[in-house]
Amino acid sequence: xxxxxxxxxxxxxxxxxxxxxxxxxxxxxxxxxxxxxxxxxxxxxxxxxxxxxxxxxxxxxxxxxxxxxxxxxxxxxxxxxxxxxxxxxxxxxxxxxxxxxxxxxxxxxxxxxxxxxxxxxxxxxxxxxxxxxxxxxxxxxxxxxxxxxxxxxxxxxxxxxxxxxxxxxxxxxxxxxxxxxxxxxxxxxxxxxxxxxxxxxxxxxxxxxxxxxxxxxxxxxxxxxxxxxxxxxxxxxxxxxxxxxxxxxxxxxxxxxxxxxxxxxxxxxxxxxxxxxxxxxxxxxxxxxxxxxxxxxxxxxx
Amino acid sequence: xxxxxxxxxxxxxxxxxxxxxxxxxxxxxxxxxxxxxxxxxxxxxxxxxxxxxxxxxxxxxxxxxxxxxxxxxxxxxxxxxxxxxxxxxxxxxxxxxxxxxxxxxxxxxxxxxxxxxxxxxxxxxxxxxxxxxxxxxxxxxxxxxxxxxxxxxxxxxxxxxxxxxxxxxxxxxxxxxxxxxxxxxxxxxxxxxxxxxxxxxxxxxxxxxxxxxxxxxxxxxxxxxxxxxxxxxxxxxxxxxxxxxxxxxxxxxxxxxxxxxxxxxxxxxxxxxxxxxxxxxxxx
Numbered sequence: 001x002x003x004x005x006x007x008x009x010x011x012x013x014x015x016x017x018x019x020x021x022x023x024x025x026x027x028x029x030x031x032x033x034x035x036x037x038x039x040x041x042x043x044x045x046x047x048x049x050x051x052x053x054x055x056x057x058x059x060x061x062x063x064x065x066x067x068x069x070x071x072x073x074x075x076x077x078x079x080x081x082x083x084x085x086x087x088x089x090x091x092x093x094x095x096x097x098x099x100x101x102x103x104x105x106x107x108x109x110x111x112x113x114x115x116x117x118x119x120x121x122x123x124x125x126x127x128x129x130x131x132x133x134x135x136x137x138x139x140x141x142x143x144x145x146x147x148x149x150x151x152x153x154x155x156x157x158x159x160x161x162x163x164x165x166x167x168x169x170x171x172x173x174x175x176x177x178x179x180x181x182x183x184x185x186x187x188x189x190x191x192x193x194x195x196x197x198x199x200x201x202x203x204x205x206x207x208x209x210x211x212x213x214x215x216x217x218x219x220x221x222x223x224x225x226x227x228x229x230x231x232x233x234x235x236x237x238x239x240x241x242x243x244x245x246x247x248x249x250x251x252x253x254x255x256x257x258x259x260x261x262x263x264x265x266x267x268x269x270x271x272x273x274x275x276x277x278x279x280x281x282x283x284x285x286x287x288x289x290x291x292x293x294x295x296x297x298x299x300x301x302x
Numbered sequence: 303x304x305x306x307x308x309x310x311x312x313x314x315x316x317x318x319x320x321x322x323x324x325x326x327x328x329x330x331x332x333x334x335x336x337x338x339x340x341x342x343x344x345x346x347x348x349x350x351x352x353x354x355x356x357x358x359x360x361x362x363x364x365x366x367x368x369x370x371x372x373x374x375x376x377x378x379x380x381x382x383x384x385x386x387x388x389x390x391x392x393x394x395x396x397x398x399x400x401x402x403x404x405x406x407x408x409x410x411x412x413x414x415x416x417x418x419x420x421x422x423x424x425x426x427x428x429x430x431x432x433x434x435x436x437x438x439x440x441x442x443x444x445x446x447x448x449x450x451x452x453x454x455x456x457x458x459x460x461x462x463x464x465x466x467x468x469x470x471x472x473x474x475x476x477x478x479x480x481x482x483x484x485x486x487x488x489x490x491x492x493x494x495x496x497x498x499x500x501x502x503x504x505x506x507x508x509x510x511x512x513x514x515x516x517x518x519x520x521x522x523x524x525x526x527x528x529x530x531x532x533x534x535x536x537x538x539x540x541x542x543x544x545x546x547x548x549x550x551x552x553x554x555x556x557x558x559x560x561x562x563x564x565x566x567x568x569x570x571x572x573x574x575x576x577x578x579x580x581x582x583x584x585x586x
Contacts, residue, residue, distance in 0.1 A: 008398040014473040015391035019403070022388035025441055026407055032423055033415025039422075050422070095315070101308045113572060114316050117323065120564045122502035124520045125557050128527035129322060138550055140325060143340040172319065180579045204304045229412065237505045241528060255417075262418045263509050275416035283413055 040273035053269075060273035069252075077253040077278075080239075081231050084167050089227060091175050093220060096182030097208055112183065115176025127241040130169055131156055157246040166242060170235070185219050186212060218299040225293045225301055229286025232278050254278050330354070330558045334551030353555040356548060363556065365515065366522035369433075373518055374500045377437045381496040382489060384442050385450050390477050393454035394463060404451075411444045417509075424510055435510035436518065440503075446495055453488040453581050454481065491578035494571050501564060523560055527553050 009016065035050075040060060042053040064070060095115065102108040118126070133141040136154040146152060155161040189212075197207050236255035243251045254274060262271025286301075294300035324344065329337045333348030341347055357363055391397050392404050414420075420439065429435040458481060466476045482489070504520035511517060530549070 005398060012391075012396070012398055012473065015394065015397055018387045018474065018477070019391050022384050022442060023403065023407075025384065025438075026410065028427075029420070029423070029439055029441070030410040030414060033419035034413070035415070036419030036422060037415050039419060050419075098308055098311060101305070102312060107309075107312070111312050111316055113569075115319050116572060116575070117565070117568065118319060120498060120502075120568060121561055122504070122520055122523075124502075124504055124524050124527065125561055128523065128553065128557060129326060131528060132326075132550075132553060133322070138338045138340075140340065140343075146340075172322070176319070177575075177579075180576055184576075184580045240505075241524065258417055259509075263421060268418050268422065272416060272418040275418060279413060279416060286412060 037272060037276055039269050040276045042269060044269040056269075060270045061277065063270065064274055064277065069257075072249070073252060073254050073257055076250055077232055077234060077255075080163050080166065080253060081234050083163050084170060084234065085227055085231070087167050088171055088174070088178075089224065091171055092179035093182055093216065095175055095179040096186060096216070097212055099179070099183055100186040100212060101204065101208070112176065112180075115179070117176075118173040119177035121173065123235075123238045123241060126169055126173055127238060130165060130242070134165070156242070157244060159247045159250040162242065162247045162250045166239065170238075181219060181223070182216055185216055189215055217297065221293045221297045221299045222301065225286070225289045228289035229282060231285050232282045326554050326557055329551075330554035334547045337554070338547060338550055353548070353551045354559070356552050357555050357559055362514075362517075362522050363519070363526075363559070366517055366519035367560075369516060370501060370519040373433065373436045374497050376433075377440070377500045378493050378497045380437060380441055381443070381446075381500075382492050385446055385492055386477075386482070386489075388442060389447055389450035389454055390481060391473075393451045393458075394473075395460055396463070407444060407447065421509060430510055431512050431516070433516060436500075436506060436516075439506065439510075440500070443496070443499070446492055449495075449578055449581050450488055450492060453485065453491075456581075457488075458484060487574070487577060488581070490571075490574045491581070494574050495578060498564060519560055523556060526556055 003011075039050055039053075041055055041057060042050070043056045043059075044050070045053045048054075099108055099111055102111065133139045134155040136142055136152045139152075141155070142152040153161075155165060193211050194207055197211060202210070232254065234253055234255065236253060236259075239251055239253055240256050240259065243256060255278065258271045258275045258278075261267050261274070290300050321344075325342075328344065328346045329342055330353060331346040331349055331351070332342045333350050334353065336342050336347045388407070392400055392407075394400070424430055424435055424439055429438060462480060463476065466480060471479070502520065504518070504524060507516075507518050507521045511521070
């Protein structure tokens with residue numbers, strides 16, 4: 001006999017009681033800000049609050065699209081993100097395949113544990129290290145280049161070097177940690193496949209190509225979809241720390257612009273509109289990538 | 303041939319990852335003059351503890367340290383409790399409305415109100431410039447919720463809940479007496495994820511705090527290391543050149559001191575991190 005929904009809920013009221021606080025938290029801290037997104041279409045007046053501020057339609061979006069910095073911001077955001085994806089996405093896979101080929105147990109563990117360490121440093125520390133190493137007078141990086149006969153350059157203040165520094169310091173920090181999931185998949189594979197392949201005279205390299213890599217593919221696709229879905233979400237906290245007046249032409253991205261314009265200058269409505277533009281593009285990319293992956297490999301997020 | 307290439311690349315990689323870390327530690331123990339002139343390459347030269355002494359004299363760093371410890375301990379406790387309260391009911395197969403509630407939560411991973419509406423909300427709730435601004439807006443991470451939920455779903459069999467119910471154990475008591483005692487691993491994973499996040503975060507403090515007495519360590523570090531606010535350090539009777547030198551020298555020791563707690567516990571916790579990634583990946 002099927003009970004009515006409210007009867008079933010009443011029977012499980014204890015569980016709902018447990019949910020009360022966390023679900024309220026989600027409503028307050030996640031859904032109320034979503035409601036607050038209407039700010040993008042209103043001229044915010046602190047005295048009136050969000051709900052009663054007057055509507056202005058698409059004024060702020062138009063203002064943004066017509067501003068002289070629109071294309072720069074968009075390009076800086078997208079190119080940084082694509083660069084990061086191009087370098088940062090395949091390297092953990094490569095690392096996992098390599099670690100899987102190390103058959104000395106202790107050395108395998110050693111490589112893994114060492115490459116995970118930088119993940120636990122804070123962004124502030126990593127950016128500080130970059131600053132220290134790249135210092136044109138005292139930095140160790142410039143001292144090395146000096147040995148090779150190259151002139152010292154203040155890389156942190158060089159707009160053209162910004163993206164490369166950002167991407168490769170990220171690789172240094174996260175490559176190991178991001179490889180964990182692939183290593184886990186590889187180590188759960190049935191070893192008989194490799195044995196059979198060896199007996200059939202398949203070389204180690206070919207085993208990677210025809211066994212390891214195909215087995216990783218579904219995981220790769222899922223992570224790829226998630227990555228594409230956050231294409232516009234560059235780790236802006238790090239970008240913000242790396243910013244200086246000299247490299248602004250390359251390091252100013254949409255999210256840091258929202259911060260400086262909104263929180264620091266107090267243009268709340270305009271910045272909300274820009275933030276919303278960012279989220280919507282992300283959402284579209286995520287849907288697109290998921291569709292694509294579903295068609296191509298059958299693996300998808302939902 | 304293939305094997306030796308693999309090993310060669312691995313060794314190279316280990317060196318690339320370790321070198322900056324070793325260099326920072328060595329530089330922090332070396333004579334500042336030798337560091338600045340590039341004499342320190344791998345191991346400390348002209349061993350000294352002076353930079354550390356200077357960092358220890360700095361009251362700001364101590365206050366930041368204390369604040370960060372408070373935020374991390376209190377915050378992690380609240381994080382873990384909230385995450386379990388959310389994940390446990392939603393992991394039970396006999397929970398009505400389980401799907402829609404879960405969907406409503408996971409949706410926030412893909413779409414959110416953004417920085418400004420959240421900021422205005424925090425101000426309106428009166429959390430601005432209080433320690434709660436460091437704790438409540440980050441009370442639950444949806445990713446960690448998914449990790450906890452899939453752990454409960456996969457490791458606690460349905461039959462256990464059924465027999466608890468037959469024995470007349472209420473659902474809340476089941477959580478306290480059956481589920482939690484069976485889940486030390488997931489509690490460790492959650493606590494570690496949250497603790498590291500809180501310890502390392504700076505952005506919420508940057509936008510929500512104005513009172514310098516509340517600043518966490520990361521903000522103090524940012525001021526010293528990135529904005530170069532080191533004037534207050536060192537005695538006044540030394541010359542300008544000496545000051546610049548000491549300002550550079552204490553940067554290395556400040557990095558070491560701030561990262562030390564996490565790197566010290568790292569060997570003990572790394573297996574839990576790995577576990578967390580794997581549990582999360584089941585459903586992810």
